[in-house]
Amino acid sequence: xxxxxxxxxxxxxxxGASLALSGMGVNPAMSAVHDASKEGQHALFNKFKNxxxxxxxxxxxxxxxxxxxxxxxxxxxxxGRSGIDMPIPHHIAAMPSADPYKGFDFYQxxxxxxxxxxxxxxxxxxxxxxxxxxxxxxxxxxSQNSISVVSDVSAATGMALGVHVSIGVGPNAEKYVAFAxxxxxxxxxxxxxxxxxxVKAFRADYDPNSRELSISHIFPDGSTGKFDFQGxxxxxxxxxAMLGEELMPADPTAVFVDAFTWHPTLxxxxxxxxxxxxxxxxxxxxxxxxxxxxxxKGAPDHFNLIRQSGYTWTYSIPSVxxxxxxxxxxxxxxxxxxxxxxxxxxxAVYRSEDPDPMKWKKENFVxxxxxxxxxxxxxxxxxxxWVFFTIWARKPNNGFICKxxxxxxxxxxxxxxxxxxxxxxxxxxxxxxxxxYSGNQSGQSGLVVIDADTDxxxxxxxxxxxxxxxxxxxxxxEGLKSSRSTSV
Amino acid sequence: MFPEGLKHGAVFPADIKLVNExxxxxTLGDVLNGKRTLLVFFISAAPASVEELGKIDKFAADNKxxxxxxxxxxxxxxxxxxxxxxxxxxxxxxxxxLIKQEKALTQPMFVAPNNVFDANGLSxxxxxxxxxxxxxxxxxxxxxxxxxxxxxxxxGDI
Numbered sequence: 001x002x003x004x005x006x007x008x009x010x011x012x013x014x015x016g017a018s019l020a021l022s023g024m025g026v027n028p029a030m031s032a033v034h035d036a037s038k039e040g041q042h043a044l045f046n047k048f049k050n051x052x053x054x055x056x057x058x059x060x061x062x063x064x065x066x067x068x069x070x071x072x073x074x075x076x077x078x079x080g081r082s083g084i085d086m087p088i089p090h091h092i093a094a095m096p097s098a099d100p101y102k103g104f105d106f107y108q109x110x111x112x113x114x115x116x117x118x119x120x121x122x123x124x125x126x127x128x129x130x131x132x133x134x135x136x137x138x139x140x141x142x143s144q145n146s147i148s149v150v151s152d153v154s155a156a157t158g159m160a161l162g163v164h165v166s167i168g169v170g171p172n173a174e175k176y177v178a179f180a181x182x183x184x185x186x187x188x189x190x191x192x193x194x195x196x197x198x199v200k201a202f203r204a205d206y207d208p209n210s211r212e213l214s215i216s217h218i219f220p221d222g223s224t225g226k227f228d229f230q231g232x233x234x235x236x237x238x239x240x241a242m243l244g245e246e247l248m249p250a251d252p253t254a255v256f257v258d259a260f261t262w263h264p265t266l267x268x269x270x271x272x273x274x275x276x277x278x279x280x281x282x283x284x285x286x287x288x289x290x291x292x293x294x295x296x297k298g299a300p301d302h303f304n305l306i307r308q309s310g311y312t313w314t315y316s317i318p319s320v321x322x323x324x325x326x327x328x329x330x331x332x333x334x335x336x337x338x339x340x341x342x343x344x345x346x347x348a349v350y351r352s353e354d355p356d357p358m359k360w361k362k363e364n365f366v367x368x369x370x371x372x373x374x375x376x377x378x379x380x381x382x383x384x385x386w387v388f389f390t391i392w393a394r395k396p397n398n399g400f401i402c403k404x405x406x407x408x409x410x411x412x413x414x415x416x417x418x419x420x421x422x423x424x425x426x427x428x429x430x431x432x433x434x435x436x437y438s439g440n441q442s443g444q445s446g447l448v449v450i451d452a453d454t455d456x457x458x459x460x461x462x463x464x465x466x467x468x469x470x471x472x473x474x475x476x477x478e479g480l481k482s483s484r485s486t487s488v
Numbered sequence: 489m490f491p492e493g494l495k496h497g498a499v500f501p502a503d504i505k506l507v508n509e510x511x512x513x514x515t516l517g518d519v520l521n522g523k524r525t526l527l528v529f530f531i532s533a534a535p536a537s538v539e540e541l542g543k544i545d546k547f548a549a550d551n552k553x554x555x556x557x558x559x560x561x562x563x564x565x566x567x568x569x570x571x572x573x574x575x576x577x578x579x580x581x582x583x584x585x586l587i588k589q590e591k592a593l594t595q596p597m598f599v600a601p602n603n604v605f606d607a608n609g610l611s612x613x614x615x616x617x618x619x620x621x622x623x624x625x626x627x628x629x630x631x632x633x634x635x636x637x638x639x640x641x642x643x644g645d646i
Binding site: 114206208209235236237238239245247248249250251252253254 | 617
C-alpha cells in the first residue's frame with residue numbers, strides 16, 4: 001500500500017502512520033506542506049510563514065515554488081516539458097492568493113538564448129529556445145504538489161514576448177496582465193482568465209534620421225483574431241540589450257521596450273523605453289499614450305508630441321542624455337521612479353498623483369552611484385516607507401542593493417549581497433526584502449532576505465541556475481501593489 | 489546618446505582595426521588602399537541588418553563600378569562578458585563566414601571589434617547607433633556619403 005505525504009496527516013490512520021514513521025527515523029512531516037517545527041532551522045525561518053517565492057532558473061529551464069518558512073521547494077516545473085529546446089525562463093509575476101500553499105496562478109515569460117551571456121556569436125545557438133508567455137498554476141491541494149501550464153498566452157494571442165510581465169492593480173485589478181519585449185519593441189495587454197483575450201497591443205519604433213519615436217497601436221489579423229508575432233517573428237534584434245548595453249549598435253528602429261508598469265490608484269500605466277531614456281504614460285481606459293516622460297537629469301520633464309495620425313503617436317526626441325533600465329510607481333502611487341543608467345546613474349523622482357501625466361514633474365533624484373554602478377530594478381513595500389533598488393555593476397564588481405528613504409530620497413542603507421544582483425521584492429507583511437543574485441549566470445548565486453527596518457541580512461539560501469528574477473506570491477490584490485505590478 | 493558622427497568631407501579614421509574572414513588582423517587603411525569604398529557596418533544580431541547585405545551585394549553586381557564594397561560586423565558588444573576579444577573575435581569570425589555562406593555574399597567581410605563600454609570604442613568613436621550604417625569613402629579617404637538604416641539602393645548611391 002502506498003502512503004502519500006498528505007495521507008499521513010489525515011485521520012486516525014494518518015496519526016498512527018505518522019508516529020510509526022517517526023519511530024523509524026523517517027521525516028514525520030510528510031504532508032504536501034512540510035511541517036518543520038521539529039527541525040533546527042525552524043526558529044530562523046518560521047517568521048516567513050505564508051511567503052511562497054517563485055524562482056525562475058534562467059539557465060536550467062525551470063521555475064520553482066519555495067516555501068520560505070521551511071525552507072523547501074514545494075514544486076518545480078521544467079519548460080522542456082512544454083517542448084522548448086533550451087528554455088530560458090526570464091521574468092515572472094504572481095497573481096494574489098489568500099492561501100499560496102493551496103494554490104495560485106502566475107505568469108512566466110521566456111526568451112531565446114541568443115544573448116552574449118550564453119554566447120551570442122555562436123551560430124549554433126541561433127535557432128534554439130523561443131519567446132513565450134505562459135500562464136502557470138501551482139496546485140498544493142492534493143498529495144502531490146505540482147506546477148502546470150494553464151495556457152500558452154503567446155499561442156492564444158499570436159504574439160510572443162519574452163521580457164517583463166506585470167499584473168494590473170488599482171483600477172486595473174482583476175482585469176489585465178501586460179507583457180513586453182525589447183527585441184520586438186512590443187507590449188501586449190491581455191485579460192487574466194485562463195483563455196486570455198487580446199485587449200491592446202503597442203509597438204514602438206525610432207526613426208534615427210528624423211529623431212522621432214512613434215508609439216502605435218497594432219491589431220491582430222481580422223480573419224484569425226491573432227497576431228503573427230509568434231516565435232522570432234517581429235524580432236528587430238536577436239538578443240536583448242544586456243544590462244548597461246542600452247547604447248549597443250542595433251537595428252536603427254530599436255528602442256528596447258522593457259516593461260509595462262501599472263499605476264496603483266489611477267487608470268494609467270507606463271511603457272518603459274530603455275534606449276531613449278523615456279516612459280510613455282498610457283491611459284488604461286482608452287489605451288492612448290498621454291505623455292512621454294524624459295527621465296534624464298537636465299532634460300525636460302516630457303518629450304513633445306509632434307503629431308498623431310490614426311493610431312500612431314509621434315514624439316520628437318532631439319537628444320537623449322541617458323538611457324534607463326526600469327521605472328515604476330511607489331506603492332502609494334505618489335511617485336514614479338525611473339532608473340537612469342549608463343550615461344547618468346541616478347533615479348529620477350516624478351510626483352505622479354495628478355491624473356494628468358503632463359503635469360508630472362521631476363522633483364528629485366537619488367544620486368551618488370558614480371560611473372561604475374547602474375540603477376536597475378526597484379522594489380516596494382506595502383506602506384511605501386522605503387524603496388529598494390538593485391544597483392548593478394559589471395564584472396568584476398558585485399553591485400549592491402540599496403534602501404532609499406522617500407522622505408529625503410537619500411540612500412540610507414546598502415548591501416553587497418553577491419555578484420550580479422537582480423530583482424527585489426518583499427514578504428507579504430512588508431517586514432523583509434527578498435533579492436536574488438545570479439553570479440553572472442554561472443557563479444555564486446542565491447536568495448537573500450533582509451530585514452527592511454533593522455537592515456540585517458537574516459537569511460541566505462542557494463539558488464541554482466542563475467536566478468534573474470523572483471517574486472513573492474502576494475496575498476491580495478492590494479498586496480499586489482507592492483509586488484510585480486507597479487514596479488519591476 | 490546620438491553623437492553627430494562623421495560629417496561629409498571628414499577624413500575617415502584609417503586606423504580602425506578589422507579582422508578578415510581568415511581571422512587576420514588588418515587596419516581599415518590596409519583595406520582601403522586608396523580605393524573608393526562603401527564600408528557597411530552591420531550587426532549580426534539584427535535580421536534587417538543582415539538582410540541588407542544581400543540587397544547591397546546584388547545591387548553591387550551592376551552598380552559598383554570601381555568602388556570596392558566591404559561588410560564589417562560590429563556586433564561584438566559582449567566582448568567584456570565573454571572574457572575579452574580573445575574569445576569573442578574568433579567566434580565573430582565564424583559568424584561572418586556563416587553569414588557569407590548562407591546569404592551567398594560575394595563581397596569581403598570583416599569583424600570590426602567594438603566595445604560600447606569604451607568611449608573610444610568603434611561605435612562611440614564613429615557615432616553610429618543604428619545598423620546598418622554605411623559610409624561611402626572617397627579615394628582620398630574622406631567621407632562622401634553616409635546612409636543610416638536599410639534603403640532601396642539606386643544608381644548614383646555608390
